[in-house]
Amino acid sequence: MNWRRKDLLDLEVLSADEIRLVLDTAVSMKEVLARPVKKLPTLRGKAVSTLFYEPSTRTRLSFETAAKILGADTASLAVAQSSVSKGESLLDTAKTLAAMQVDLVVIRHASAGAPHFLAENLSLSVINAGDGQHAHPTQALLDIFSMREKWGDVAGRKILVVGDILHSRVARSNAVGLSKLGAEVVLVGPPTLLPPEMDYLGVRLAYDFDRELKGADAVMMLRLQLERQRSGLFPSLREYNRLYGLTQERLARLGPDGVVLHPGPINRGVEIMSAAADDARSLIETQVTNGVAVRMALIYLLIGGGTADVVA
Amino acid sequence: MLWLKNAYVVDPIQGVSGVRDVVTRDGRILLLGRNIPADRLADGGEMEVVDCTGKYLFPGFVDAHVHLREPGQENKEDIASGSRAAVRGGVTSLICMANTEPVIDNQALVELVVRRGRQTGLARIYPLAAATKGLRGEELTEMAELQECGAVGFSDDGRGIQNGEIMRLALEYAKITGCPIVSHCEDAALAGQGVMRRGRAAAARGLAGIPATAESVMAARDVLLAGETGGRLHLAHVSTRGTLAALRAGKAAGWDITAEVNPHHLILTDEDVPLTNSSFKVNPPLPSAEDRESLLKALADGTIDMLATDHAPHTWEEKARPFAEAPFGMTALETALPAIWTYLVRPGLLSVERLVEAFARRPAERFALRAGTLRPGAAADMVLFDPDYEETVSAERMASKSANTPFLGRTLRGFPIKTWVEGRLVFER
Numbered sequence: 010m011n012w013r014r015k016d017l018l019d020l021e022v023l024s025a026d027e028i029r030l031v032l033d034t035a036v037s038m039k040e041v042l043a044r045p046v047k048k049l050p051t052l053r054g055k056a057v058s059t060l061f062y063e064p065s066t067r068t069r070l071s072f073e074t075a076a077k078i079l080g081a082d083t084a085s086l087a088v089a090q091s092s093v094s095k096g097e098s099l100l101d102t103a104k105t106l107a108a109m110q111v112d113l114v115v116i117r118h119a120s121a122g123a124p125h126f127l128a129e130n131l132s133l134s135v136i137n138a139g140d141g142q143h144a145h146p147t148q149a150l151l152d153i154f155s156m157r158e159k160w161g162d163v164a165g166r167k168i169l170v171v172g173d174i175l176h177s178r179v180a181r182s183n184a185v186g187l188s189k190l191g192a193e194v195v196l197v198g199p200p201t202l203l204p205p206e207m208d209y210l211g212v213r214l215a216y217d218f219d220r221e222l223k224g225a226d227a228v229m230m231l232r233l234q235l236e237r238q239r240s241g242l243f244p245s246l247r248e249y250n251r252l253y254g255l256t257q258e259r260l261a262r263l264g265p266d267g268v269v270l271h272p273g274p275i276n277r278g279v280e281i282m283s284a285a286a287d288d289a290r291s292l293i294e295t296q297v298t299n300g301v302a303v304r305m306a307l308i309y310l311l312i313g314g315g316t317a318d319v320v321a
Numbered sequence: 322m323l324w325l326k327n328a329y330v331v332d333p334i335q336g337v338s339g340v341r342d343v344v345t346r347d348g349r350i351l352l353l354g355r356n357i358p359a360d361r362l363a364d365g366g367e368m369e370v371v372d373c374t375g376k377y378l379f380p381g382f383v384d385a386h387v388h389l390r391e392p393g394q395e396n397k398e399d400i401a402s403g404s405r406a407a408v409r410g411g412v413t414s415l416i417c418m419a420n421t422e423p424v425i426d427n428q429a430l431v432e433l434v435v436r437r438g439r440q441t442g443l444a445r446i447y448p449l450a451a452a453t454k455g456l457r458g459e460e461l462t463e464m465a466e467l468q469e470c471g472a473v474g475f476s477d478d479g480r481g482i483q484n485g486e487i488m489r490l491a492l493e494y495a496k497i498t499g500c501p502i503v504s505h506c507e508d509a510a511l512a513g514q515g516v517m518r519r520g521r522a523a524a525a526r527g528l529a530g531i532p533a534t535a536e537s538v539m540a541a542r543d544v545l546l547a548g549e550t551g552g553r554l555h556l557a558h559v560s561t562r563g564t565l566a567a568l569r570a571g572k573a574a575g576w577d578i579t580a581e582v583n584p585h586h587l588i589l590t591d592e593d594v595p596l597t598n599s600s601f602k603v604n605p606p607l608p609s610a611e612d613r614e615s616l617l618k619a620l621a622d623g624t625i626d627m628l629a630t631d632h633a634p635h636t637w638e639e640k641a642r643p644f645a646e647a648p649f650g651m652t653a654l655e656t657a658l659p660a661i662w663t664y665l666v667r668p669g670l671l672s673v674e675r676l677v678e679a680f681a682r683r684p685a686e687r688f689a690l691r692a693g694t695l696r697p698g699a700a701a702d703m704v705l706f707d708p709d710y711e712e713t714v715s716a717e718r719m720a721s722k723s724a725n726t727p728f729l730g731r732t733l734r735g736f737p738i739k740t741w742v743e744g745r746l747v748f749e750r
């Protein structure tokens with residue numbers, strides 16, 4: 010199949026086949042990453058711009074590395090969050106980018122829908138690198154890629170997403186993508202961070218991590234923002250860790266080819282204990298490499314050929 | 322003189338709903354009846370005759386909740402543009418809110434609004450004054466004097482009065498004036514940073530939710546305070562079932578409570594909110610489907626007394642932002658009546674008699690305005706309404722300075738084609 014989309018804004022609009030196309034394309038990209046000379050001429054002359062309204066060096070670097078390997082020129086517009094209120098509007102920034110003949114914009118923004126807003130107002134391609142609590146499709150794709158790499162297929166697998174579900178775009182996008190590919194997703198967290206309306210995703214919600222661990226193939230631990238405690242959403246890090254932290258004992262109860270994922274950066278000793286993060290079953294480091302491969306695949310599909318036949 | 326022939330006249334105060342002729346003289350209704358014979362009008366001077374066959378004639382509508390933005394935010398709206406928008410939408414009397422810059426909490430500003438309204442000479446403009454100084458929710462305003470200057474009620478609309486004791490005192494003190502306290506029910510802590518109604522739709526959009534209880538908890542408090550004080554309470558823009566339960570309980574107890582509902586809460590739900598169109602961002606937010614259904618029933622059975630628009634203009638630049646960053650509010654003066662007609666009256670969800678009662682008679686009664694009826698002797702504030710007139714809502718046609726309406730681009734059916742204030746034609750489509 011061919012890729013026909015201008016933008017990647019969230020996974021909700023993608024079919025299972027489109028998701029597989031991205032993942033299959035990423036397999037070829039990962040092969041490129043293993044070469045001694047990591048440089049393709051594929052996107053020579055194309056310009057990719059990253060526009061990060063929330064600081065995230067690792068995600069921005071991942072995109073820029075991906076674009077550079079494909080031969081595209083990259084530019085980064087670092088926008089401090091504070092300039093949103095007093096400075097240039099998102100719309101003005103968008104117009105500037107269009108005038109600069111950029112082919113693709115990668116945007117991270119604290120407001121849900123900001124990438125969609127750009128995509129509606131620009132003819133160039135837009136990738137959502139995380140918008141508020143709404144979506145983080147490239148993270149979900151790299152997570153799914155990592156599990157597929159391990160198991161061959163995610164269909165029929167039981168995957169627990171654990172932690173602050175309410176505020177998590179990673180949880181939302183993973184639940185959407187994994188469900189489309191036939192996995193069983195269970196969202197696990199304290200009721201204050203897992204409100205009943207999250208059932209809109211059509212997946213099961215649970216408060217008891219230990220009970221759900223039975224038969225689970227993967228646990229995806231979410232980063233806990235420490236200010237949630239100050240807002241009263243849970244009483245203490247100690248109790249949070251006791252109920253929802255990934256310890257070695259919990260890890261031991263995973264299925265035979267169980268894996269651990271985390272979108273990073275991790276809070277060691279809070280949502281995940283060091284020993285668990287560094288365990289052989291942890292995919293956390295692989296996720297970083299796979300992130301580049303998946304982002305290469307997306308950039309290639311959006312502004313490259315539109316087919317899965319990567320220039321070898 | 323004006324002779325409106327063969328109009329379908331709806332005027333609940335007189336129990337009229339049928340084909341009638343209406344004759345006006347010197348800005349007043351002179352006669353209302355069937356087939357008025359020409360000889361009765363022989364000595365009245367020059368007569369203009371309008372054939373109204375197939376059209377409705379309504380008393381001018383009375384909108385109890387409008388933000389005119391003057392003084393201070395004239396880039397969004399001013400009294401003149403808001404008045405033009407009003408008569409274009411069939412509204413001939415309106416009550417405007419005090420959350421301007423500066424806040425309308427003193428005599429000079431109340432007088433300013435009254436004077437500007439008269440100068441404009443279109444819709445009749447009645448200001449509410451703030452209930453507390455600066456809308457800070459701390460000290461009461463000088464309600465007695467503000468009323469003498471023309472305020473018809475008191476409200477901190479735009480925010481809820483968080484301190485229960487201040488609300489209690491406002492209900493007590495306003496008794497001096499006989500005017501209602503209009504409550505914008507919103508518990509700030511429960512509302513938090515929310516931007517749409519909490520629920521599946523908000524969760525799916527990754528937008529912070531405002532729980533229904535943010536409104537209903539304060540509505541219940543205010544209803545109980547109205548009961549305890551015997552004060553007059555009007556609940557602005559009710560949008561949840563919890564609020565309706567409190568309202569029903571208070572009315573059943575015989576307390577002096579009324580309530581309004583906004584058309585958008587009867588027509589749209591949280592599921593309709595597009596992530597990239599902040600014209601759907603409003604406070605209180607668009608309700609759940611279940612709440613919408615309950616609101617419709619409550620309006621039909623009289624639990625909710627009246628319709629009001631909560632016309633809240635914002636500039637295009639302010640609204641052309643990601644949803645969470647755009648201000649709350651939608652314009653409605655020009656679209657309320659056509660939208661109600663298209664989505665509620667035409668499908669049989671609201672009777673035309675109840676529409677006129679809720680959008681003309683009841684608000685006039687509650688705020689003691691001379692409006693809302695075509696009874697002989699009343700001011701000739703009238704709307705000729707064509708139920709089949711179609712128009713696509715467009716920013717270019719708006720008389721308002723702003724066009725932040727969720728109905729933009731939609732074709733509505735049923736529009737006012739002529740509006741008179743005191744017998745003067747002030748708008749013609």
Ligand SMILES: [Zn+2]
Pocket residue numbers: 478479480505557558604605
């Ligand atoms: Zn309000």
